[in-house]
Each structure stands twice: as structure tokens, then as C-alpha cells.
């Protein structure tokens with residue numbers, strides 16, 4: 001990303017930063033991102049999710065469609081994603097609208113997951129109270145036995161969301177807190193940008 005002469009669209013720079021975070025960081029989840037949602041009664045809530053897909057149409061993560069976050073997004077599709085790579089002194093902020101991806105896209109990703117994760121998606125009513133861990137593990141064991149030797153299908157209550165890229169800010173840290181910031185805004189498919197003071 002050349003902050004002296006920012007490209008017209010942020011998409012390629014974001015992809016480069018995601019690739020570099022992947023290549024340069026010795027952490028298991030360099031594409032972990034903070035998803036913030038707002039409930040119907042205006043209460044904000046943040047949690048981590050994993051970025052699993054990215055292009056000009058948006059950023060994709062997977063979750064339970066009946067979880068607290070999904071309930072928030074059902075009522076209010078405005079969300080934000082926040083990436084931070086401390087050792088690279090970089091931050092990416094995304095604001096956009098969340099929508100479910102197609103069932104086919106979710107099926108493809110679900111099929112690529114480990115069996116235990118697939119059984120877990122069936123077993124866990126994410127965000128609901130759980131009496132104890134043994135209850136959950138018994139469900140996982142029973143489900144794994146049920147599908148032994150067969151492919152585990154994707155539960156309808158589990159799949160992906162795509163967050164559109166409405167505003168994107170790329171932030172590069174510098175000494176003396178004299179950081180670079182460029183905020184892009186997308187209107188009807190065309191990008192505009194503004195440089196912000198650090």
C-alpha cells in the first residue's frame with residue numbers, strides 16, 4: 001500500500017496485507033478479526049471470528065445462524081470488522097452490511113472442515129446456556145457415531161456471512177504516533193478516499 005499515492009480501490013491493498021499477515025506472522029490465526037454487531041435495542045457487542053474469504057464483494061466468516069451475533073445481524077445488518085497486526089503496525093477497519101452467503105458456498109466450506117468441527121456445528125446451539133461440558137461432548141460423540149463412514153451434511157443453522165465493503169480504513173503505524181490513515185468509502189460501486197490525521 002503506497003500511502004503517498006493511494007490506489008483507487010482498497011481491495012488489492014487489503015489482499016496484500018492479508019497475505020502478508022499470513023506469511024509474516026508466526027501465529028495460528030493471523031486472519032482473526034473482531035466482529036462488532038449492534039442488537040435491536042442498540043447494545044453493541046464484539047467477538048472474534050476468522051476471515052475465510054475475501055474479494056471486492058466483501059469479507060466472509062462462518063458461524064451459527066442462531067447465535068447471538070446472528071440474531072443481532074438479523075435485526076441490524078450494520079457491522080464492523082477490525083483486524084490488528086501488532087508486529088506489522090497495521091490495522092484495517094471495515095464497516096458494512098452483513099448478509100448470508102449462498103447455501104452452496106456454505107456447503108463447500110463446511111465439507112472442507114475437520115469431522116470434529118462438523119460434528120461440533122451440529123452439537124452446539126451456540127450462545128445458548130450449557131449445563132456442563134459433558135453434555136456437549138456426549139452430543140458430539142453420538143453425532144460422530146451416527147455419521148461414521150459417511151459425510152456429515154451442513155446443518156441449516158450454520159453457514160457464512162459476507163460483510164460488504166462500505167468503508168475501509170487502512171492504518172499503518174509510524175514513530176511518534178505519526179501514523180498513515182486512508183479511509184475509503186464505496187458509493188454505488190465506486191471508491192473515494194480521504195487521508196485522515198493520525
Ligand SMILES: Cc1cc2nc3c(=O)[nH]c(=O)nc-3n(C[C@H](O)[C@H](O)[C@H](O)COP(=O)(O)O)c2cc1C
Nearest residue numbers: 029032047048049050062063064067068069070127
Ligand atoms: C481467535 C478466535 C476465532 C474465532 N472464530 C470464530 C468463528 O470464525 N466463528 C464463530 O462462530 N466463532 C468464532 N470464535 C468464537 C467467538 O468469538 C464467539 O465466542 C462465538 O461465536 C459466540 O459469539 P456470540 O454469542 O456473540 O454469537 C472465535 C474466537 C476466537 C478467540
